[in-house]
Amino acid sequence: MSEREKLVEVRNLKKYFPVKGGLFQRHIGDVKAVDDVSLDIYTGETLGLVGESGCGKSTLGRTILQLIRPSAGSVKFRNQELTAVTGDALRRSRTKMQIIFQNPYSSLNPRQMIERTLTEPMSVHGIYRGTEAKERAAQLLKMVGLETYFLGRFPSEFSGGQRQRIGIARALSVNPEFIVCDEPISSLDVSIQSQIVNLLKRLQKELSLTYLFISHDLSMVRYICDRIAVMYLGKIVEQGETDQICGNPLHPYTQALWSAIPIPDPEVEEGRERIILEGDVPSPINPPNGCRFCTRCPKVMDICRSADPEFKEIENGHKVACHWYTSRP
């Protein structure tokens, strides 16, 4: 377990988006989209990142890829500091890490033939050129379960699921090691979702890929991920092996999330007690003092409103940021 190789190492990563307002566009605050996040992603695993809409999951994924430059903190890929890399060097390092997008309808250039979409990144990075690139593109389409004659078509001729497969093929065109899957299945039909998830799993095995799987579909995350990190208002509140997070959720927020999954058995469902969270997610511009979850937490204590809980390991590899486990008298 402990000898696993760290592929991505994120330390104290912060991304604040400035909010401007008033007469002279003064800086009046920050949206703390990602606030002091640390996590490790090991080679060959799938790390699930779950949380409500707007909690900063996608921003975290994009900040790791340096598509959004972080405000503070460090991201290391194979012990290479990415936040220090700029310009052309950063552009060349993009082959190592890729992203699959949520919306397959806006993530493909509508004026570009599939062949061009797949071969352009190869030729830009000098991986393959000319007919070699075309053969490789055909091979990629086969790998994601599409026909090779689709190369001469435009994105408008495909369904959502097919487009998502093309998006996956495009991400694979530069032979990456690490892929951020930014809710790749949430805009697809349920029947297509499982196909795409199984495709991702198969590709991971064949190409020994590492995934950061961002999603709000908890049952899917449980199915595909080796480890799970739970995010709330820009912070990671709990992290651990899938079995730990699913079997023994520690943070009250995680417990509430799991209890929201419907169980397809009416008898179990009837006897089950649900944790229903009160109120809305507070604004990330002005998060509550102390623990960020204290405004909605069913187990809130006095200390929660004043002190930020520490992110601590409770059992082997299972970390949680909650005063209930660390400072309970």
Next chain:
Amino acid sequence: MTTLTQTPSTPATTSLSEERHYAGFWTAAWRRFRRNKLALFGMVYVTLILLVAIFAPYITKYKVEQIFPQDALQGPSAAHFFGSDYLGRDIFTRMVYGARPMLIVGFFTQIFGIIIGTTLGIMAGYLGGVVDWVVTRLVDLFSALPWYLIVLYLVMVLSPSLQNIIIALSITSWVGSCRLVRGLSMSIREQEYIEAAQALGIPGWRVVLFHVLPQATPLLIWAFAAGIPGAVFAEASLSFLGMGIRPPNPSWGQMLAEGGSYFSYWPHMLFFPSAFIILSVLAFQGLADGLRQAVAVNVNV
């Protein structure tokens, strides 16, 4: 059951290159264009007038500056289709040659205007920030000043000639396409495929050239056609004021001005230039309108 599985929707032969295709973007655009009758008229008229301007010496047997003093101020006849003017010049010949400056001014001002406008607009929209601020202020400045006065002033300063009309009109005609392209590239910048291109490490200039610009081309084609009537009109009106094409070289605007003074006795001198100016502006406008309809729809089914 077996008959159901044998529906023709399953292609029997699927080779790598050739296979059933949906209408491509430009095919679909042509279908939409065909439906607009005014646009079709515009296209036919523009093609005809282009051919006339190019092959002018073969169409008329007279020279532009040729004078027939005995035939001065005659109405349309077999010898002079559109009649003749006060010096006895053949109006048909002068109309045919007069199409040249009109088309040259129309096309070149639009080409230069679109090149300047697209470059500035795409930079402003895609890069944003300071570049955007500067370009926007420039656009504001040029929109606030009356363009016709700028053109008139520039032509006066530079001395009236074909080349200077094009320069003066180009300086003012980039504003529209710049504003258009800026808005479009601002919205394209937010699309995920641009982010995907950045994530794939495609260089910035390639992103602009191959991912942003192609989305703007249909709009630019329309803007090109839509700007021509304005340029045609500007050329005619400058020549009308004596600030355009200098005699003896003919121009429709100049002929209109001459016709104006003989209008009450010999209306044909006024009729032909004005009719063709109106017709040309209308035809280009119709063509532009058809192009706009043809390319406005982004999805093809």
